[in-house]
Amino acid sequence: MNMQSIELIAPRYQLAWQPWAVQYFFLVALSYTTLWLALPGAVFGVQRWKPAARLALVAAASTAIVAPVSLLADLHQPLRFWHFYAHFTPWSWMSLGSIGMPLFVVLTLALAWLVWREPMAERAQEQGFVGWVARIARLGDWVSPRWLIVLTGLGAFAASLFVALYTGYEVAVLKGRPLWHTDFLPVMFVVTGLIGAAGLLLVLDRFTGTRAADLRADPALADAPRDRPFSRQMLKVLLIACLLAGGTAAAWFGVGLTQRDPSVAAALDSVQTNPDWRWTTFRAVGAGGVLFLAVLILLLRPRIRGFGWVLGLMALHTAWMFRWVVLMNVQTVQRQTAGFSEYSLSLGSSGLLGIIGSFGLWLAVLMLIDIFVPWRAALGGAAEPSVSSDIKGVPSHG
Amino acid sequence: MDLARRLFMTQTARLTAGAAFMPLAGVAQAGINDQPPRRGGDPAKRYAMLIDLRRCIGCQACTVSCHIENAAPLGKFRTIVSQYEVENEETGELAQFMLPRLCNHCDNPPCVPVCPVQATFQREDGIVVVDADRCVGCAYCVQACPYDARFINERTQTADKCTFCAHRLEAGLLPACVESCVGGARIIGDMNDPDSQISRMIDEHFDELKVLQPEKNTVPHVFYLGMDERFIDRPQAAPGLWDVRDHDGQEMGYEYAEH
Ligand code: SF4
Ligand code: SF4
Numbered sequence: 001m002n003m004q005s006i007e008l009i010a011p012r013y014q015l016a017w018q019p020w021a022v023q024y025f026f027l028v029a030l031s032y033t034t035l036w037l038a039l040p041g042a043v044f045g046v047q048r049w050k051p052a053a054r055l056a057l058v059a060a061a062s063t064a065i066v067a068p069v070s071l072l073a074d075l076h077q078p079l080r081f082w083h084f085y086a087h088f089t090p091w092s093w094m095s096l097g098s099i100g101m102p103l104f105v106v107l108t109l110a111l112a113w114l115v116w117r118e119p120m121a122e123r124a125q126e127q128g129f130v131g132w133v134a135r136i137a138r139l140g141d142w143v144s145p146r147w148l149i150v151l152t153g154l155g156a157f158a159a160s161l162f163v164a165l166y167t168g169y170e171v172a173v174l175k176g177r178p179l180w181h182t183d184f185l186p187v188m189f190v191v192t193g194l195i196g197a198a199g200l201l202l203v204l205d206r207f208t209g210t211r212a213a214d215l216r217a218d219p220a221l222a223d224a225p226r227d228r229p230f231s232r233q234m235l236k237v238l239l240i241a242c243l244l245a246g247g248t249a250a251a252w253f254g255v256g257l258t259q260r261d262p263s264v265a266a267a268l269d270s271v272q273t274n275p276d277w278r279w280t281t282f283r284a285v286g287a288g289g290v291l292f293l294a295v296l297i298l299l300l301r302p303r304i305r306g307f308g309w310v311l312g313l314m315a316l317h318t319a320w321m322f323r324w325v326v327l328m329n330v331q332t333v334q335r336q337t338a339g340f341s342e343y344s345l346s347l348g349s350s351g352l353l354g355i356i357g358s359f360g361l362w363l364a365v366l367m368l369i370d371i372f373v374p375w376r377a378a379l380g381g382a383a384e385p386s387v388s389s390d391i392k393g394v395p396s397h398g
Numbered sequence: 399m400d401l402a403r404r405l406f407m408t409q410t411a412r413l414t415a416g417a418a419f420m421p422l423a424g425v426a427q428a429g430i431n432d433q434p435p436r437r438g439g440d441p442a443k444r445y446a447m448l449i450d451l452r453r454c455i456g457c458q459a460c461t462v463s464c465h466i467e468n469a470a471p472l473g474k475f476r477t478i479v480s481q482y483e484v485e486n487e488e489t490g491e492l493a494q495f496m497l498p499r500l501c502n503h504c505d506n507p508p509c510v511p512v513c514p515v516q517a518t519f520q521r522e523d524g525i526v527v528v529d530a531d532r533c534v535g536c537a538y539c540v541q542a543c544p545y546d547a548r549f550i551n552e553r554t555q556t557a558d559k560c561t562f563c564a565h566r567l568e569a570g571l572l573p574a575c576v577e578s579c580v581g582g583a584r585i586i587g588d589m590n591d592p593d594s595q596i597s598r599m600i601d602e603h604f605d606e607l608k609v610l611q612p613e614k615n616t617v618p619h620v621f622y623l624g625m626d627e628r629f630i631d632r633p634q635a636a637p638g639l640w641d642v643r644d645h646d647g648q649e650m651g652y653e654y655a656e657h
Pocket of ligand 1: 546
């Protein structure tokens with residue numbers, strides 16, 4: 001019998017996880033993926049990766065500081081966070097995460113500290129507040145031992161793998177939400193994180209002045225100012241990450257169609273029955289495709305590579321949007337009643353203000369690092385460019 | 399999976415995971431997202447509910463009495479009766495379908511192992527409860543329940559859900575919803591007691607009983623008699639009340655909206 005039915009009465013609840021959750025998943029993914037990009041240069045001393053490592057360490061450390069704050073904010077009882085440690089629960093992914101995530105944060109910050117101690121030595125000679133902070137923060141006048149850097153780096157890497165695993169499976173383990181309940185989701189979190197990481201480094205490169213300094217320092221670059229090894233490298237990482245993301249999405253869909261993965265069935269169902277979801281899907285696929293093509297074009301045409309940072313912003317947007325759609329939109333699917341509960345972003349601290357606030361906090365942390373840490377000089381980098389020496393007026397290209 | 403097999407599995411689970419083996423079983427199941435051992439409550443009992451849909455008239459008396467008894471915030475419900483107006487597309491005939499919904503006190507409750515602080519747990523009598531003093535309000539359990547049976551209570555800022563009115567059961571009373579049901583549609587009782595009304599009804603109607611979303615393998619312990627198969631999963635229906643909008647597309651008001 002064909003029937004049409006109307007649900008006359010249905011409670012509509014707020015979404016249980018707020019935009020804070022998106023912020024956490026976004027920042028923590030940026031943190032562990034930028035750490036990965038920092039490792040070859042910062043820990044294993046690969047020369048080619050040192051420029052990337054300088055920026056990546058700043059990115060990894062700053063996001064590692066802010067991510068737990070947004071996580072705490074998503075608890076409805078944030079002051080009870082100590083319950084996590086008073087009642088450790090080894091069978092809950094979230095509880096495991098409450099051990100692994102702080103470990104990751106501490107080890108990442110320790111790695112950054114060990115690396116930054118070196119350029120801070122010079123700072124420590126200076127007068128004034130900044131010099132005083134450098135003296136205190138170095139914790140004594142000793143050279144960071146190589147073995148300690150390697151050990152901390154490997155420890156941070158191990159912790160980052162765990163964080164990638166736990167943030168993915170924390171969500172994927174929930175069979176109550178078929179759209180989340182797939183092994184492809186953790187993979188997708190990682191590869192879209194990598195897209196965001198490459199994007200973040202391109203953006204930081206543009207706005208912290210490392211690019212301009214590079215162009216000033218290397219006369220060879222004056223002829224082909226946009227063909228810097230760093231931007232080529234990051235665009236390649238971005239390209240690979242895009243390919244991986246596309247491949248993962250295709251594999252998810254393909255496996256789902258042949259083996260009837262319920263998450264694919266649920267996705268198709270949502271796309272078929274809801275115009276908003278259809279639009280979101282088109283937009284996501286479209287944005288991914290455009291990003292991939294643009295990266296490809298920039299790699300092939302060094303002359304316009306100065307726009308790399310624009311692609312960086314697009315990449316960050318892609319990584320963030322993926323988490324928004326997966327975490328927020330999926331929550332609007334009702335599970336035992338009809339339809340979708342609409343979600344409109346509230347303006348308060350649980351909504352828009354929260355999103356802006358956590359990005360603002362991240363910017364503040366970034367600025368503090370920039371003020372107190374001579375990170376540009378780390379790993380054998382050139383010291384801070386003094387603006388006054390720029391009288392020759394090398395164009396800064398964008 | 400049909401109910402018979404599911405019930406059978408429950409039975410075997412209960413026989414093999416008897417009280418003496420419980421600690422051992424707990425250790426053996428220490429894998430991530432496995433069910434932790436149950437605690438508290440009477441191990442001799444297994445509470446369950448049977449809802450005879452043929453007797454439900456959709457009056458929402460249970461909804462209201464539960465709301466008052468358990469002081470749920472406005473707009474949030476531990477139990478509610480979903481009401482559907484079903485139209486036969488060929489004949490245009492209209493019919494009503496009522497579906498009282500509440501926590502299923504699942505035997506394999508996905509909401510329990512996710513809780514990072516063990517605030518949500520299952521008692522030995524099968525009732526799934528939340529320790530509101532311990533709950534950190536992470537809402538992980540709300541995501542884990544496939545039935546939307548949980549919510550975050552904005553007054554306590556912790557997870558909230560039906561407890562089968564455990565506090566009333568302990569005092570020898572019936573849950574508020576059972577007490578107030580005018581048609582006598584809700585029957586609660588101990589499945590382990592062969593003489594209880596629920597056990598007798600399960601025996602009598604064994605083949606007709608249905609549970610919600612059985613394929614999720616949560617093994618629900620709220621059984622429905624007279625259940626229409628099309629409502630076992632998320633129904634293909636248009637939500638009615640949500641579409642109340644004025645000319646500008648703005649919502650005109652929502653009966654249960656926060657005030
Ligand atoms: S119905 Fe939901 S809240 Fe109740 S026991 Fe099952 S999974 Fe848990
Ligand atoms: S909201 Fe409370 S009961 Fe639910 S998983 Fe989190 S801590 Fe546990």
